[in-house]
Amino acid sequence: MVSLFLLFLECSVTMTLIAALYQLFTPLLSKRYTALTLYYGWLVVMIGFIIPFRPRLSFGLMQMPTAVQQANNGSDVSPLLITAVIWIVGIVAVFAYQFFMHYRFIKAVNRWGEKLETTKILAILENEQRETGVVAKVSVYQCQFITSPLLIGLRKPKILLPDMKLSHDELSMIIRHELIHFRRKDILIKFIIQLATALHWYNPAIWFLSKAISMQCEISCDNETMINTDMEQRQQYSETLIGVIRQTKLQTVLATNFYCSKQSLKSRILSVMDTHVKNFGTILVVAIAILTLSTGMAFAANPDNTEDNGQQAINERRAMIILEQE
Amino acid sequence: MKRLPEAEFQVMKAIWAYEPPATSSMVMGHLSGEKSWPIQSVVTLLSRLVEKGFLRSEKKGKERLYYPLVSKEDYLQFETGHFVKQYHENSFISLLSTLHQDKELTDDDLDDLQDWIRKRRNS
Numbered sequence: 360m361v362s363l364f365l366l367f368l369e370c371s372v373t374m375t376l377i378a379a380l381y382q383l384f385t386p387l388l389s390k391r392y393t394a395l396t397l398y399y400g401w402l403v404v405m406i407g408f409i410i411p412f413r414p415r416l417s418f419g420l421m422q423m424p425t426a427v428q429q430a431n432n433g434s435d436v437s438p439l440l441i442t443a444v445i446w447i448v449g450i451v452a453v454f455a456y457q458f459f460m461h462y463r464f465i466k467a468v469n470r471w472g473e474k475l476e477t478t479k480i481l482a483i484l485e486n487e488q489r490e491t492g493v494v495a496k497v498s499v500y501q502c503q504f505i506t507s508p509l510l511i512g513l514r515k516p517k518i519l520l521p522d523m524k525l526s527h528d529e530l531s532m533i534i535r536h537e538l539i540h541f542r543r544k545d546i547l548i549k550f551i552i553q554l555a556t557a558l559h560w561y562n563p564a565i566w567f568l569s570k571a572i573s574m575q576c577e578i579s580c581d582n583e584t585m586i587n588t589d590m591e592q593r594q595q596y597s598e599t600l601i602g603v604i605r606q607t608k609l610q611t612v613l614a615t616n617f618y619c620s621k622q623s624l625k626s627r628i629l630s631v632m633d634t635h636v637k638n639f640g641t642i643l644v645v646a647i648a649i650l651t652l653s654t655g656m657a658f659a660a661n662p663d664n665t666e667d668n669g670q671q672a673i674n675e676r677r678a679m680i681i682l683e684q685e
Numbered sequence: 686m687k688r689l690p691e692a693e694f695q696v697m698k699a700i701w702a703y704e705p706p707a708t709s710s711m712v713m714g715h716l717s718g719e720k721s722w723p724i725q726s727v728v729t730l731l732s733r734l735v736e737k738g739f740l741r742s743e744k745k746g747k748e749r750l751y752y753p754l755v756s757k758e759d760y761l762q763f764e765t766g767h768f769v770k771q772y773h774e775n776s777f778i779s780l781l782s783t784l785h786q787d788k789e790l791t792d793d794d795l796d797d798l799q800d801w802i803r804k805r806r807n808s
Binding site (some may be wrong): 468471503504544590591593594598601603604605624625628632 | 724765798802803
């Protein structure tokens with residue numbers, strides 16, 4: 360258990376460094392690459408957090424067991440063992456909490472959600488399913504207790520709408536946005552993020568990252584919703600975002616909060632109104648994957664932590680040079 | 686307040702659907718279809734709701750009238766209020782969210798953004 364803890368701890372440190380570098384370069388990269396590229400880049404980082412195993416050089420493999428033995432020599436119950444136990448307890452607690460919240464939410468949806476089956480809704484749904492190529496049976500529910508539209512269900516998707524007045528155009532844009540979430544299986548990616556958060560709960564960075572990725576998920580979904588649209592539709596879409604927030608603010612009793620903060624709404628709208636042609640940078644996603652895999656080698660070659668940072672900076676610079684050349 | 690079991694909730698929902706007061710036959714009418722129970726069960730459920738303080742009842746002639754003491758909104762708030770926030774942050778557990786709170790959006794901010802969008806489109 361202690362060696363597993365140390366493995367994850369090492370993974371936490373190296374992945375936080377990679378994530379920090381990635382976050383640092385995000386403004387620069389977002390000029391060149393689509394929001395979807397950046398989103399998948401984050402997905403690679405998150406997988407790196409979940410799977411701590413890295414290819415190591417032969418002498419690198421020896422490192423961990425010696426470290427553990429040294430730590431265990433002191434007393435019967437080493438502080439390291441206690442830390443590892445706390446770590447496991449934390450994971451279980453975070454998981455239980457996540458599960459409980461989800462369970463309560465689904466229960467409330469089943470109890471309070473009212474299925475919308477008006478001809479208007481069904482016509483919009485049919486049209487948008489054709490546009491997005493979603494063939495699954497999708498149902499739309501109205502829920503009084505939510506403040507923003509959302510999607511649940513991995514196989515039987517349900518689009519949940521708050522109790523708001525929405526025009527025909529607003530409804531079709533919202534439904535298209537949610538169908539794209541479904542098509543991309545964003546709920547699975549959310550699950551990966553929750554898994555990473557549970558495993559690294561003691562690392563403050565992971566909490567900030569999960570927020571940043573949710574944001575990137577929304578931005579890239581907005582962008583996909585806006586494919587093949589003109590400036591007028593983009594304006595309409597941005598105004599729908601603002602409209603939903605305005606109505607949320609009116610429902611003061613339930614809307615004590617809204618996920619979309621000032622900065623995030625601004626970024627979303629800026630991105631929607633941005634019509635520059637960008638590329639999908641497979642190379643960027645691959646570069647992040649290589650960087651993640653190479654951290655194991657770096658650790659093996661340089662047991663010293665500071666040198667390791669240097670190695671990573673070099674790796675990142677190399678990755679950046681590859682990008683520049685591309 | 687306590688969370689209502691499903692059957693009692695269905696009866697309560699039927700009560701909320703009418704301008705008060707409601708009678709047991711009105712509740713029966715609302716529950717027709719997939720969720721229909723015999724009248725005795727509905728009466729039992731109604732008296733249980735009176736015991737729990739969700740309803741007040743009055744005898745008027747042959748009929749018993751039921752008045753809701755808990756509004757739909759209050760009960761909804763009770764059942765869902767606590768966890769809506771967490772779910773809205775995409776199931777992000779907000780133990781640390783206080784560290785990450787940036788300014789809340791004001792109406793002026795929204796107006797500014799809307800102006801910017803219009804200008805952007807016309808340019």
